[in-house]
Amino acid sequence: MTDSVFPISPSQSNRQPKVVLTHWVHSEVLEFLRQSCEVIENPTRETLPKKEILRRTQDADGLMVFMPDAVDAAFLDACPNLKIIAGALRGYDNFDVDACRDRHIWFTIVPDLLAAPTAELTVGLMLGLGRRLLEGDAHIRSGNFIGWQPILYSPGLMGKTVGIVGMGKLGKALVPRLMGFDCQLLYADSVPLSPAQEQQWGIQRVSVDHLLATSDYVVLMVPLQPSTVHLVGQEAIAQMKPGSFLINPCRGSVVDEVAVADAIASGHLAGYAADVFEMEDWARRDRPRTIELRLLQDRDRTFFTPHLGSAIESVRREIAMEAAVNLVQALRGETPQNQITGPLESSGN
Numbered sequence: 001m002t003d004s005v006f007p008i009s010p011s012q013s014n015r016q017p018k019v020v021l022t023h024w025v026h027s028e029v030l031e032f033l034r035q036s037c038e039v040i041e042n043p044t045r046e047t048l049p050k051k052e053i054l055r056r057t058q059d060a061d062g063l064m065v066f067m068p069d070a071v072d073a074a075f076l077d078a079c080p081n082l083k084i085i086a087g088a089l090r091g092y093d094n095f096d097v098d099a100c101r102d103r104h105i106w107f108t109i110v111p112d113l114l115a116a117p118t119a120e121l122t123v124g125l126m127l128g129l130g131r132r133l134l135e136g137d138a139h140i141r142s143g144n145f146i147g148w149q150p151i152l153y154s155p156g157l158m159g160k161t162v163g164i165v166g167m168g169k170l171g172k173a174l175v176p177r178l179m180g181f182d183c184q185l186l187y188a189d190s191v192p193l194s195p196a197q198e199q200q201w202g203i204q205r206v207s208v209d210h211l212l213a214t215s216d217y218v219v220l221m222v223p224l225q226p227s228t229v230h231l232v233g234q235e236a237i238a239q240m241k242p243g244s245f246l247i248n249p250c251r252g253s254v255v256d257e258v259a260v261a262d263a264i265a266s267g268h269l270a271g272y273a274a275d276v277f278e279m280e281d282w283a284r285r286d287r288p289r290t291i292e293l294r295l296l297q298d299r300d301r302t303f304f305t306p307h308l309g310s311a312i313e314s315v316r317r318e319i320a321m322e323a324a325v326n327l328v329q330a331l332r333g334e335t336p337q338n339q340i341t342g343p344l345e346s347s348g349n
Contacts, residue, residue, distance in 0.1 A: 017061035017083075017331045022053050022069050025088075025320040033324050037062070037331065054078055062327045064088055064320070065095070067307065070282035073099040084330035088323040090114045091251060093224045094282045097340055108326040108338045110319045112169070118275075118309035119173035122249045125273035126217055129245055129303040130157050138299070155216065155243075155270070157181050163215030165208065165231075166222035167193060170250060174221065175201050186211050212239040217247060224251035224281060234259040243270045249309055252277040253284055261294040264301050271301040275309050 018038045024045050033039045040056050042048055047068045048056075057063050058078060063085045065071065071085060076099055084106040087095065092109055100107040128134060132154045139145055139152070158181050164171045167189040175185060185203040187193075188211045198205065212218060218240060222228050232246065233256035240246070246269060248255050257278050263269040277291050278284075295302050310316060326336040 018059065018081075019062035019064065019327055019331075020053070020057045020060045021064045022048055023066040023088075025064075025324075026317040028317060029320045029324050032321065033327070036328055050075075057082070062086065062331055064323050064327060067091075067094075067280070068282075070094040071100075072096045076100065076103050076105065084108065084327055084336065086323040086326040086330075086336070088320045091223055092340065093251075106326075106330045106336055107340050108323070108330075108336045109340055110322045111338055113315055113319050113322065114310045115169040115173040117312045117315050118170055118249055119177050121275060121305065121309050122174055122219060122247060123177050125247050125249060125275065125303060125305065126157055126162075126219070126245070129247070129271045129273040130155055130160075130217070132300075134303055135300055157183065157217070159183065160216040161186065161214055162217045162219060163188070163206075163211035164219045164221055165189075165211065166220065166250070167191070168221065168223075170221040174219065175203060186215060208236075209239060212236060213241055215241060215244060217245045219247045220250050220254050222250055222254055224253055229253050229284070230256040230259075232256065232260075234262070237263045237269065240269065242268055245270050246272045248272070248274040248276060250276065251281065252279065253281040253287065257288070257292040257295060261292045261298075264298060265294065269301075271303070273303040275305045275307055277307075280307065 016036065016038045018040065019033060020040045021042055023042050025041070030039060030041060040060070050070070053069070054075060059081055060079060061081050061083050063082060065085055066088050073096055076082065082105050085095070085100060085108070087107065087109045090109055090111055092107070095107060097107050132152045136152055161184040162178060163186040164174060165188050167187045171187060171189070178185065179201065185201065186206050187203055188206060188208045192205050193203070220232065222231065231254050237259055246255070246260060252274070255274070255278070260269065260272050264272060272295065278288050279290055281287050310319065322338070326338055329336040
């Protein structure tokens with residue numbers, strides 16, 4: 001990837017453009033950027049306070065952002081030299097893209113590298129919850145394990161009905177990874193798969209209502225848009241099959257965590273697994289500041305991971321490198337390869 005992008009020639013500018021990285025990246029990415037830019041890195045694994053990011057970016061030409069970041073019009077007005085914000089991410093609702101466009105600032109994403117690892121993690125969430133793996137681990141560590149006993153029986157995943165809400169890149173990456181479990185596969189999306197694809201995968205398109213009512217596992221694979229905030233709330237959960245599991249690897253605010261906790265407490269839902277949480281969605285002014293406490297306290301019927309969807313070493317390196325290439329392209333006066341000029345339209349993306 002880097003071979004096709006050459007460093008900025010000294011003759012093009014009297015100084016190297018300054019770029020700020022809000023989070024840690026691999027050394028290969030830093031080396032690539034330093035060929036043509038002054039790089040202000042974050043060498044820690046911690047998220048910097050927004051005020052510190054703003055301080056570092058006030059005179060910067062480029063900014064590489066990650067999932068915990070948020071950029072609004074006020075931030076952009078305080079950074080008049082910015083030419084590009086390169087997202088090392090796919091979902092970008094935390095960023096005011098319209099404000100970037102109005103100020104002639106490129107905003108780019110990495111659209112194609114996150115689906116496969118997120119789908120892989122989704123299967124792990126389903127198995128972790130459906131096979132009671134955390135409970136088994138806790139039992140072993142308690143000191144009470146004396147050998148096999150007829151305990152911790154579970155519904156499992158094999159042969160169950162799995163309903164996927166959203167058949168964009170994430171949904172399409174998940175289906176092949178479930179086929180070995182001999183599941184009955186359903187999906188709901190406004191854009192149907194081709195008949196040939198449905199036949200190859202053995203998957204059936206149904207209405208959301210039918211999917212909720214018949215699925216043993218409901219897996220959410222939609223982007224966060226105004227129309228999908230609390231897509232699964234009290235009303236949708238009431239339609240779900242009693243004793244079913246809800247899996248959320250896409251965006252936290254697609255789910256109403258309070259409603260999920262209520263449904264688990266009542267016994268209507270058997271459990272909830274998630275890699276994403278409402279508290280992460282900075283663009284929502286009414287977002288909760290913490291994860292619903294009842295979900296955290298219920299260690300038997302919830303299974304959580306800390307936003308690990310794309311947390312594979314090689315994948316994260318490639319994501320950051322692609323964002324770096326976007327930065328360099330824009331700072332050379334070229335059109336970056338993954339520019340965004342407005343919100344995604346398709347419900348399946």
